[in-house]
Amino acid sequence: MKIHKEGFGTIITSTIIAAAIIVPTVLLVMPLYPVLGWITVIAILGLLVFILSFFRIPGRQHADGEDLIVSPCDGTVVVMEEVEADEYFKDRRLQLSIFMSPLNVHVNRNPVSGEVTYSQYHKGKYLVAWHPKSSTENERHSVVYKSGDKEVLVKQIAGALAKRIVNYLKPGDKVKQSEEMGFIKFGSRVDLLLPIGTKIEVQMNQKVKGGVTVLAKW
Structure with a gap:
């Protein structure tokens, strides 16, 4: 370790x-x-x-596959629903949200391999990470990955305890699945916005591990 x-x-x-x-x-x-x-x-x-x-x-054997979307963090799946995208995308998306407690590993990882097409930091509030409005009102950093002809958006969201979001990516970066993309200090949440029709491989309240658990398949 x-x-x-x-x-x-x-x-x-x-x-x-x-x-x-x-x-x-x-x-x-x-x-x-x-x-x-x-x-x-x-x-x-x-x-x-x-x-x-x-x-x-921790040392881990990370998942690898062009058709796989792996978890960007450790935590618990707390949201699985269709939403109207409010950033970058102009259509409906499938949202998966993972709550990270202070006891979880807080390294964030790339869910797919591909190119970073968007990377934007947003100032905001520090609502508790499980609050429904934390996704749009809290401090956060959003990244869009283009993998083949598909795109996925990942939001690192600060919580009541998390006061610092670190993100290492910028538009144009070529990234590999499961490699580090950032870090959030002391409790937080990560959202993913996936294309409608993506096959989900996890369930509500399931524990997941960053770079290991397969969340979905294209």
Whole structure:
């Protein structure tokens, strides 16, 4: 397992703060109040472990196939419905939404291979990620992939805890399926807008893994 580069700054800062709390706790608090001292140390170390795990990149065998649309993230499928597209597309699309809890791996991956035809950041609110309007009102970054004669739009959406969206793609980039496309810090959601008629391979409330779970087939 590796640690994602987006976490280096957070981890270093958190480690310094943890040390600044633990050292005086061990030296000054534990001799007088051992129970309180141990509770403090364990709580701080637990928080540090959580932060480390949040930025983890587990080793995986990624799915690969021109007819496959793989999950761009880890999480739970929370929306499967037809919608009227409000960005880039001017028609109805099939929307799949995946909620990412703070415990999920937060690396985002390309669902298909192809060319990036659109990449746009939008400022917005920080509604909870499962709110129906988070898809259109929250801070987000949208990317459109062209794979053959088909296109899919992926939205990285910030949530109440997620305050930073990172996206590495720009129009014209040639990308490979399951490679990294970005990162969202601390809880969020990812939407996909697929062509009507796409064969869905997952169910509501199903747990999915980024780059591994096949969401749909062309």
